[in-house]
Amino acid sequence: MPPQNRKTDRPGPSRRQFLSSGLLAGGAAVATGFGATRSAAAAGDPAITEIQDWNRYLGEGVVSRPYGVPSQFESQVIRRDVEWLTASRESSVSFTPLHELDGIITPNGLCFERHHAGIAEIDPSKHRLMINGLVDTPLVFTMQDLMRFPRENHVYFLECAANSGMEWRGAQLNGCQYTHGMVHCVVYTGVRLKHLLDEAGVKPSAKWLLPEGADASAMTRSIPMEKALDDCLVAFKMNGEALRPEQGYPVRLVVPGWEGNMWIKWLRRIEVGDQPWQQREETSKYTDLLANGTARRFTWVMDVKSVITSPSPQAPINHGRGKAVISGLAWSGNGRIKRVDVSLDGGRNWTTARLDGVSLPKALHRFYLDFDWDGSPLLLQSRAIDEAGFVQPTKDALRAARGSNSIYHNNGIQTWHVKADGTVENVEVS
């Protein structure tokens, strides 16, 4: 938009220069399979027959926004919550707008949130991380201390165990932002937890860790030592810059491939012990109640999963028949995705999708299927297979194994019903 003080000297619209170059002669008025219009046929399109403001006036200069923000035309691309889902927003969740995104990196401003006592707003100069318990030397680290250890960068997905949880009982929510939006994927910069534990000196009897958050909920989870020494990070950056407050600024635990609840944010203490602590978040919560009344516990790994992000209820097909792109995400806590299949007919026939780019373990994978839509209704499904050989199950198969009491760990196949008019609904097929 041109600055206010220039509006007075703006004349009415006129024909754009490039249309006076004689290209309008000839050419039929037929669109190609991709919808592109032969230039002659576009002659009546006001978008190209009028000069737009952005061609005629100087725009805002550099550092008009020292920290940049999205275009005003992207205001619909935001995290959203479901107000009836929780009693208060301090202990609630917001969802990543997966249907608006592409590739595998989630922008920091759009990563879903899950808090138990709101967002701790921490002064990093006053923050400390303590390691205590079964160690030779209990230690206290400043943020600067942490940044003196060897650093690594890794791309990992983070999924809440409750992602898709409401779908256990059937199709509930109309949009992949709500059904699958408790997942994000960023590059973490941090130090291996192993290095910090080595510095404190772990005693031979030590088998478990209890990381603790500095927010008012003081979130805690028991983590086995084997995982801590394998690939856990103490991270202070995401996508190149400092962690965001809602993602644990200034420091969080990264527990690759495991449920998000364990990735303790605002990390202030790690206690070393010889057995799990049986905290609320691993007894009353984050366990899976089976049909027979017993519960699965310590179900840490996020199983192989996928979802088609476009088309989807919030991202209908607006362009009618012809060339179309199916785009989606797949991930597994077991490592890399080996293959993704897509069905247009509710799971009767499957086509292998194209996996995009570099395949990274425990990261989102982007898949595409390019196809010609004939305008008939579709029952879209995706099915991921990981490098460990796990195959994403149907929802019915999951329910047969675990009943329908569960909230957590629903990795069942999602179905979108694409109607003839291009609108899309969340449905179930049996």
Added chain:
Amino acid sequence: MPPQNRKTDRPGPSRRQFLSSGLLAGGAAVATGFGATRSAAAAGDPAITEIQDWNRYLGEGVVSRPYGVPSQFESQVIRRDVEWLTASRESSVSFTPLHELDGIITPNGLCFERHHAGIAEIDPSKHRLMINGLVDTPLVFTMQDLMRFPRENHVYFLECAANSGMEWRGAQLNGCQYTHGMVHCVVYTGVRLKHLLDEAGVKPSAKWLLPEGADASAMTRSIPMEKALDDCLVAFKMNGEALRPEQGYPVRLVVPGWEGNMWIKWLRRIEVGDQPWQQREETSKYTDLLANGTARRFTWVMDVKSVITSPSPQAPINHGRGKAVISGLAWSGNGRIKRVDVSLDGGRNWTTARLDGVSLPKALHRFYLDFDWDGSPLLLQSRAIDEAGFVQPTKDALRAARGSNSIYHNNGIQTWHVKADGTVENVEVS
């Protein structure tokens, strides 16, 4: 920060709970090599002997910011310009704060800007891309049309040809944000330019393209057909979300490994021709005037280059002697980085740095060197070698070959002088 209305019931500070667990007994007051303090010695640290606000009060809830922003404690992490550098901010540059970042991904809000007529603020529903000239069928694409072609995601650096340009005449600017901050690296989502050209049908005589921007400067550059068909993208997303306005929203050209001026933003037209157009930006500008009065032209590839981002003038060593991390970036328009060497003594001795993570062609590479600092002054340098075998030259070698008239394509080795007090200056060594 707790909400204003809760301030009245806040008592004075008291000892944090985790310090009453008996861990303070024993332990010497000596810090480890990484600066971590034995917990007993931390007993006098107010940061851990007082309960902080963030432990005691509920924080802001979810979607308090539907599109998230950085912590208030990161307000120094911004793009900056140099006011005396240009006559107006509409035709100017801002710089990426490289010294504050890590990994290889630049957050969208911090990617440097270079405009010639300010930021065009474009309504995507009214934007069109035309392909005309030596084609069988001139075509006009809407944004929706573009998104029906097969999509790809790639991580590429974008460097302005003038990056480090002021350093041709010696050490000028005190900070890698200013000396090297006209580079960023993001994931682009887009379609191959080749697919769009195929749709229009390129005539056999076509050898060159002229992409044109929709801003008031109508930026144009001649690009050889061979490059267009090789790896150029017409991109509409960066780091997962829509391009930012200052990066060409809603669509820009991506010309991997080549100078940033050619990555036309706000892309509205691509003309196909049989020879270069000799535009201002490839005659008067973006050419390299040699000592003998002739000029290098069409110097498109950005040569192998690197810089240490920390320590650097804006990121001094604050922690004194002991364990320290040298962190930096390397890149090459020829492909992957094969090796980076680091010198602590102005280029007399070299140590091979650790290249972090996956190596991607024409992307930034992050390198680290972990070392023990004895507190003596350092002359830090980094030297990158790419997979094509090119070795980053000294500034003196560059000047011997090209004189000192140049502005563009300075890929010389940078030197930072680290003083005994940890402060850092931009210097030159011969």
